[in-house]
Amino acid sequence: MHVRIIQAHPDPGSFNGALSRAATQALSRDGHTVSLQDLYASGFDPVEKGAHYTNRQDKVAFVPLAEQRHAWQSGSVPADVLTEIAELERADLLVLQFPLWWHGPPAMLKGWFDRVFLSGGLYTSRVRYDAGYFRGRRALLSVTTGAPESAFGPGARGGDFATMLWPLHYSLHYLGFTVLPPFAACGVQGHGYSYEAEDTQKTRLRSVLAAWGAHVASAETLPALPFPGWQDWDAAGQPLRTEHAARG
């Protein structure tokens, strides 16, 4: 496999950085290749706006999806976005590495979705979901949380990962990716603020790094998360009343 890791943490020395390094090490050991994009270090601009488009179809009103389509058709996609797309096209597996902030990805990663996955280019009304652009490729979320694992689950205080990660998972499914079960490193506390003595945390986190390395290295055989596809919907997009669709 060739693996693309998108990392979204403001500090490369954070545990998120350590997780990316552990993934690279485990994958390399198995003969896979890895390309890492640290969105913060590269100064990626996550804000979708008119200024990114040098060849505007409409120079007054800015309609994001219309300008994305126009940029794709006219060969004027922003250079940083072109690079991201080229790297995605090389990858068999996409890994998104980020801390869970406010029950979702940091703005840096959310904006990577907003800017990179161009309307008219990487999806159309027909090229999406199980007929999506990236079909045949896999995607995997790796998140860190400050709260301990015991705080999460359906109805639990910290929320349920399936619900919290649904927007990102479904967006990856929309783009055609096969979405793999996520990996969560919980109870990751910054310097000088910990639920446990620092040495205990260090020992525990070392085993988390090993577990993540094993998880990502098994990406070729992990079962996909189930999402509804075209066969499950009627023409309007409502679920057909079949056993399969009921899972959605």
Add this chain to the structure above:
Amino acid sequence: MHVRIIQAHPDPGSFNGALSRAATQALSRDGHTVSLQDLYASGFDPVEKGAHYTNRQDKVAFVPLAEQRHAWQSGSVPADVLTEIAELERADLLVLQFPLWWHGPPAMLKGWFDRVFLSGGLYTSRVRYDAGYFRGRRALLSVTTGAPESAFGPGARGGDFATMLWPLHYSLHYLGFTVLPPFAACGVQGHGYSYEAEDTQKTRLRSVLAAWGAHVASAETLPALPFPGWQDWDAAGQPLRTEHAARG
């Protein structure tokens, strides 16, 4: 009521802008006051990073939550964040106006959460959920979608609003807000790309603006969305097996 509207769309002339103006008009007519923050127009930086903190506790490692707590305690909160907090403290109702991009808020709005709601200041391990900082205040999401309303719902192609909006709703609940039922303006298509003839869309969207005005003007009497609170969890944060907790 005093109402704070946070708008996150790159074009103030968009339908999102029209929705903010419709809300302002409907609320003013009823004697309420409104303060609008157009995050794009004001150049808000949604990226949480070390450079925002002028009085770092740790000048090498950047631990976001630790620096947020330190900035709050040492009176060195970034100026733009201080302004946002002061405006929130004046408001009885918070409205978030945004287009749904990739099943969530634009990076601009996600980063407003990442930067404004400071750890140690606007929440602590005890001051959150129904004991949260903003308890007694209301919050309301107003979203636009390109897809028509018929594409949404449980198991439907476009996804279910309750799931898509859960991360934002639960974050607002975490902060103590009473979360009101969201408003969705669907089938909002940009210039030159529409499922329907332009005149038909215009007539339909005029009625959507009126419906939104009525919705936001009724915010004082709208029923709250149910979320679990402290009485529903055990000490670890897992749900107690009661009828009430089962709703979460």
